[in-house]
Amino acid sequence: MELIVRRAAGSVALLAAAVWLGGLVALGAIAAPVVFSVAPWPASADAMTIVFRRFDVLAMACAAIVVATEAARAAARVPFARVDGARTAVGVLAAAAAVVEGAIVSPRIAALHAAGAIRGVGAGGAEMARLHDAAEACGKTEVLLLAAFVVLNAVTLSRVGRDARVDARSPEK
Numbered sequence: 001m002e003l004i005v006r007r008a009a010g011s012v013a014l015l016a017a018a019v020w021l022g023g024l025v026a027l028g029a030i031a032a033p034v035v036f037s038v039a040p041w042p043a044s045a046d047a048m049t050i051v052f053r054r055f056d057v058l059a060m061a062c063a064a065i066v067v068a069t070e071a072a073r074a075a076a077r078v079p080f081a082r083v084d085g086a087r088t089a090v091g092v093l094a095a096a097a098a099v100v101e102g103a104i105v106s107p108r109i110a111a112l113h114a115a116g117a118i119r120g121v122g123a124g125g126a127e128m129a130r131l132h133d134a135a136e137a138c139g140k141t142e143v144l145l146l147a148a149f150v151v152l153n154a155v156t157l158s159r160v161g162r163d164a165r166v167d168a169r170s171p172e173k
Contacts, residue, residue: 001035002076002079016066017146023058063094067068090145094142101135
């Protein structure tokens, strides 16, 4: 049973992290720069506000799945090695960054944009610039943490496979 929980939790966690990480990279490195350079203002900001708000929901859902997989591993009393502690910590930190971005930073940017603020122009624009920097920092932090989370999951799953092979050869079974 322990082996099934480890493999299932790891697989689900990796899928959620892949969707979340891929979305961050696609939006931050491809979509946003293109839309903001090609589409005129305010249409570019209108479009990307909608896209980022929708992605925030997806990212927070993936974050919840990542945290839930770690909780499932703990509830199943799966043996906990150092790599498991690191993986859990990295996953929870990434989830926290997604929630801060999705529940605090992005809604404030959207509200400022809806009120007519232009980044860098006036008091509202200065706040928008500060929040935009915070959103970028959250996104970059999530990318780094999720990359580490994927690697730590791969290490965990390889360890699970190795343990399963050792258990299969054990004379006690």
